[in-house]
Amino acid sequence: MKKYAFVLCFVLLLLLNFLQATFTPLVDDEAYYWVWSKHLAFGYYDHPPMIAWMIRLGNFVTTQEIGLRFISTILFTFNFFLFYAILQPKSTLQRWKVLCLFASTPFLQLFGFISTPDTVLLFFTLLYLYYLKQFLDQKKSLTFLGLSFAIAGLFYSKYHGFLVVAFTLLPHFLFLLNSKKFYLTIFIAFLLYIPHIFWLIEHDFVPFRYHLAERNQTKIHFDAIAYLLIGGLFLGTLAYSPFLWKTFFSIKNIKRRYRFDQSILYLSLMPMVFFLVMSLKNKPQLQWLLIGFVAQLIWLYQTEDLDNKLFFRLGFANLIVLIVARILLLSPSLSWLYDNRDAALRIGNEVKDSLVIFEKYQEASLFAFYANRSTWVYRTLDNRRSSFDDWQQLNDFDGKDFVFVSRWQKSNQSVIGWRDKPYFITKVENFKPEENYAFHLMSSVNYPAENIVVIELSSVSPAIFSSKNFQDLPLLYLVFIGDPHHSVVYLEDIREVLWEGKIKHQKTIQVSVRSNLLGKSKKVYVGLQPRGLPMYSVSNKISIESDKF
Template sequence: MPLKLPKLFLYLLGSILILNLFQANFTELIYDEAYYWHYAKNLAWGYFDHPSMVALMIKIGGFLFEGELGVRFVSCLFSVGTFVLLWLAIDNTEKKKYVPHFFVLVFSMTLLNAYGFFTLPDTPLLFFTALFLLIYKRFIRTPTLVLAIFLGIIMAALMYSKYHAVLVIFFVLLSNLKLVSDKYAWIAVITALLCYTPHFVWLYEHDFISIKYHLFERPNAPYDFNKYTLGFLVNLVAIFGLTFPFMYYALIKSRSKDLFTKALLYLTYGVLIFFFISSFNRRVQTQWIIVVSIPMAILVYSYLLEHASVRKWLFRLGLINIAIILFLRIGLIYEPLFPVYYETHGNKAWMKEIQSKAGTNPVVFENSYRNAPMYAFYTGETSYSLNNINYRQNQYSIDNSEEAVQHKKVLYVSKYLNKKEFTFPKASGSIYYAHFIDDFESFRKLRCIVEDEKFKLDDQTHTVKVFNPYATNIPLEKLQFAIAYLNESKQFEELVPIQLDTDRKKLMYLSSNDTTLFTFRLRKPIKTVSPKYFKIVISENGLRYGLNSETIKLD
């Protein structure tokens, strides 16, 4: 049965789609989009930071269009699709009288607007959350086998979009615990797990590196009320702009009339409370709470249909929001109109400037999973991010990018170089330096595995397994080992070089695809008074020490 949407709805929806396609085509990529474009060069069931949906979207768009539009095309479709799903989820027959109010409401939401053309994991998360809620609404009315399977596929799509999707599924389930004894609900769960199995397998094959990073490895600064909790409260305002007082007023006034409304309320309050509690431990990024825009759009629009004063003020303030957003969107393309430097400005020209020196030689960016893919996107040349102890692991740590620069003449680009053949100032004000390396060689995939459970400074001897995953033996003379000490927030503090010992006499190299056993002692750091964690790290050929072990706690 075809969708019966009002003509005005279709006109406005079509206008937004055209606007977003235009914006997508003429706005330079932001860094995260370039990074996800790097994902899409090699489709997989998972990636270091996120599941695979964002890469699939870019891959599909790339078959249809080149450049920025190819990266963002599917996002533009998902955006208008989200608007349609939200509209269908609202039952009030009065809604056809207030089509403009609906579009002002959803289009005035700042991040919901931005994700109309940017390609980020939150874009499919928003779309599949809206689809999940719509199908769930029909499922609780009349559960069937077909709806159960479809619901399961959507839950899997949610999880392939972003790990935060688990909150969406959990809080909806929490709103209706009777689903635990519903056979169709179990069919949906089993379907979701079957569809998500390839990602589970990918995680297992990669030693659950994504989960470990997000839960245990990510550095975190000490608690700061202004940056963390107050920052979270500011984010609550930022996602709605000027309409925020009436958005939250409508939310507070909304009542649980049925299971669907109850699910919307549980999802909204659940996510907000979860991240409010999280704000006492870490900084909550604005996009982490963006998913509440979906249930709140349904709740608030339903509320304004029945309350003329709220409807009037939301419409007026929403129009002002939209005017500001459209002005800023023009500034994304035409830099002089934007009030501050933004990452869509100047990247293409900067990368071309670097290419003018590098020529066809690969470019190795030190500690920048942001610059490396941006360079590859805008120049078509080979690039790589060499990550060291001052940075973090990312997709370049686990994919095959390193192979493309091995034993090549490369232009090495970094903020921190003693040898400076070239200087590359960025529009942001940062200054990068560069020099050529005639025969580049790195071994960032060497892994140091420590199985002991308790560690103290200058304690007994410990054993470390050094695994060489490379196809060639690695001479030990090319390697230096050290202990990297970290503070209680898992931030790097100090390096202490160490000598690894082995029972094998005259050991000259690490054997290919083999593990070598060494012993070591934890030498006391010189500057750091009381380190809380450490890593065993390796420097090859004089490069800065890498990220070669997990973060290990000190007693």
């Protein structure tokens, strides 16, 4: 009877997950990855392609939310069995402890029904740890094949998968150097990963440039670091957290007997250290610590002096919090997710059958899913690049009629959009794109004593010196931006100075900026404003360096 109770509890948990996946509206990122699944490839601007492939498979079942999340809910089941197999409970009490850990941990439940790269990263992390444990024990001769597949799956899921492999293998470096099967494992994983490597080469390693350079901050945000630190210490395992972190400082617990225990210790702690360092240049996100949370649960379960009564009480407290959170997500009056669906439908009703263009990829993705319409993103100044930029260009809309939906480009027609804010609808007829202007900024020096900035730039735009008058050119500005959120501080019209020089290669521009504005400016780039549409960037973005003399 007790055995059936255990199975029944898991089935109820699985059923709850399916209901949540069916009736909870999409997160905006889920809609974005759904759009990826309509453009299958071996890579995308933000992440590797695994999540797009998974969503595409689920779409064969249905095109509703549950179809998008279908594979995620299936992986939820596999996650439990892998978690169970890694921990290998022997007694009834141990089996209930495994179920309690799994059911009462926030990230295991969250990524058990939503579809993001972290969802597949979670599955392949557990699969990898399952095979790694066998590989390090050297009990099965063909384990390296499963380990190779799991490593490739990690790398295809999210680039954080490299950290999972690095941190777990680091304590066994000398042991692995003498293992022929280890070299064979890495070679097979490399072969499986070749399609994505070719994609990276073909696209100039754009995901790495985005994550390692374009997301860099101009200053350290200590509130974001505190958020990561507090989240990593307490939010990953909720009520278990004080109990968990106490075990990390116990000499008896740190000196584990098996190689796999050492891997789990490294994976439990190193992601926190790594991302705290990275947060000095990037704004951190709590889900980055997902790979560490998985290891922490395994570490917690293996703690020898665990107080079972306290353990189940903490698990029950966690479970209550998660049940309340799930109810809130399902409530139309309390969950913000319903706004994602309703706003997209309201905009769809307002624009009728027109071709629709948005300025944010999140808005375009939600509209595409819920209105079941094709759309595109016209990326304005403060919005980052996305995969939409790879699929279509502005020139593709030459001669077409469309409506531009924007929170900021005001017009006479509007509709209540996301977060109950007015979204303005601008009708564009027989659109004529501008020439393909492009500039490269090489240096920018600030002379604060004279309130000037001297900028070196080169031009690759023949239209600049083929125009008869600089006023025939579209509006071209030097855009000075600052913090927070890269807000525009100052605009300088540079059409005349560019046209007069007829530059083909290089030019120096001297700009006078008021001292109060110059002090707020952190970076500069060239912006172009087409007729009837907002400004967008046509150059790289560089920092403004202060004169040292």
